[in-house]
Amino acid sequence: MPETVADLLARHAADPARVFAVLADGTEVTYAQQLARSRLVAAGLARKGIRPGDRVHVQLGNCRQFIDVWFATALGGAVLVPTNPQASDDELAHVLWDSGAAISIRSAAEVDALVGTGGEADTPDAVDHQPGRLAAILYTSGTTSRAKGVRVTDANYVAVGRAVADHLAVTAADRWLIVLPLFHANAQYYCVMSALVQGASVALAERFSASGWGRQAHQLRATLGSLFAAPVRMILAHSGSADDRANRVRLVLFAQNLHPDEARRFEERFGTKLLQLYGMTETVLPPTMNPLDESRRWESIGRPLPGVQVDLLDAGGQPVRTGDVGEMVVSGLPGETVADGYWNNPAATAEVFTDRGLRTGDLARRDDAGFLYFVDRAKDMIKRGGENVSAGEVERVAGEHPAVAECAAVGVPDPIRDEAIRLVVVVRPGHEVTEEEIVGWCRDRLSPFKVPSFVSFVDALPRTSVGKVHKAELRTHPVDAAG
Secondary structure (H helix, E strand, O other), X not given: OOOOHHHHHHHXXXXXXXXXXXXXXXXXXXXXXXXXXXXXXXXXXXXXXXXXXXXXXXXXOOOHHHHHHHHHHHHHOOEEEEOOOOOOHHHHHHHHHHHOOOEEEOOHXXXXXXXXXXXXXXXXXXXOOOOOOEEEEEXXXXXXXXXXXXXXXXXXXXXHHHHHHHHHOOOOOOEEEEOOOOOOHHHXXXXXXXXXXXXXXXXXXXXXXXXXXXXXXXXXXXXXXXXXXXXXXXXXOOOOOOOOOOOOOOEEEEEOOXXXXXXXXXXXXXXXXXXXXXXXXXXXXXXXXOOOOOOOOOOOOEEEOOOOEEEEEOOOOOEOOOOOEEEEEEEXXXXXXXXXXXXXXXXXXXXXXXXXXXXXXXXXXXXXXXXXXXXXXXXXXXXXXXXXXXXXXXXXXXXXXXXXXXXXXXXXXXXXXXXXXXXXXXXXXXXXXXXXXXXXXXXXXXXXXXXXXXXXXXXXXOEOOOOOEOHHHHHHOOOOOOO
């Protein structure tokens, strides 16, 4: 019988000694303790009028209280709506309005208070937990200026947990070191859920530390890790320590390409394996992962997982030849193996979740051995330190400055954070504005990782023959006005 997140939690809680989480200070939390605490939070939410299907917004960093709320929504049938703790007021307002959240939780103290108001008699045992229910809405940047809410079901969560656990041979003895943010799909999908399906544990770091990653892995006795390419480079930029090879980490997932020399240095330094994969919030399951054996390729996003079909299609929707570049289209069943579309956005759902499969908007090529290689993004996204930044969102905010006639945001190579954000601005006639003023304007209205790294000023933006801004030209021939 198909299981839900609540089912998995309850099953492992039957073993009173089984550890679910180790907190940053070394405190161990068993599955039974986690279940009891999340039941109290669910009861506290119910006392505040939260019913099955209601959206529960949470904006917390990596702490036990985030997981308390996540599992409380699973137990009570509510819908988790997490956001970045660094989200601007404008970004937060959009999510709260779009999701129709019934409650917003923005501090650990609020969760602790819910624990205090809940009671065992109020716990929602009567909720009918169905795998197909909407479990979460994960907001992700897209090609538009506003984030879209990805609909994730209980079946999605369980499916990705099993897929990752199977591929990585996760057992109950494994422990994930979680340094990526819990509001992000990566930590939820690949780490927490693969642990939950196997009864394994997670080590919850409050934040990523480039200088302390090896120490965290050693002290928290982690066996698995998940990073992006940018954090790997940040770790390598710091000198090593005795803890680096004293750890038990057997495998570290990463997304976004590393230079083979960088990957080799990391593996040698920590005595572990690096495994590149590819995934999106919308795909839920990572469509491709590298094999565990020595045939893995650091520069490849891997091969499709068993049962997953990844087609590479040209602009006309036809399959491309081996070695040629095409858009990755992932076949899957919405609400099970891929997300259940976008919340409150049927037009975007129809555009991405098509009859041919899920259109990723990302371009790749395939070699004769079936390995896939990421080439570029068909959609206008900037990758910065593991986060997706919508160029349109940056342009919308910067364009609201009274001195800006028009602007274009592009990603340019950054040796540490994958890409930096260059904003190219055309100033309104009769106005004057400095780079510092534009950056400050954006900093007041955007999350820190979305703020332009530098601003250049031009008389006119380069355009294609049909009048579109020629962003490729801005990337390959950046202007020099602001470095």
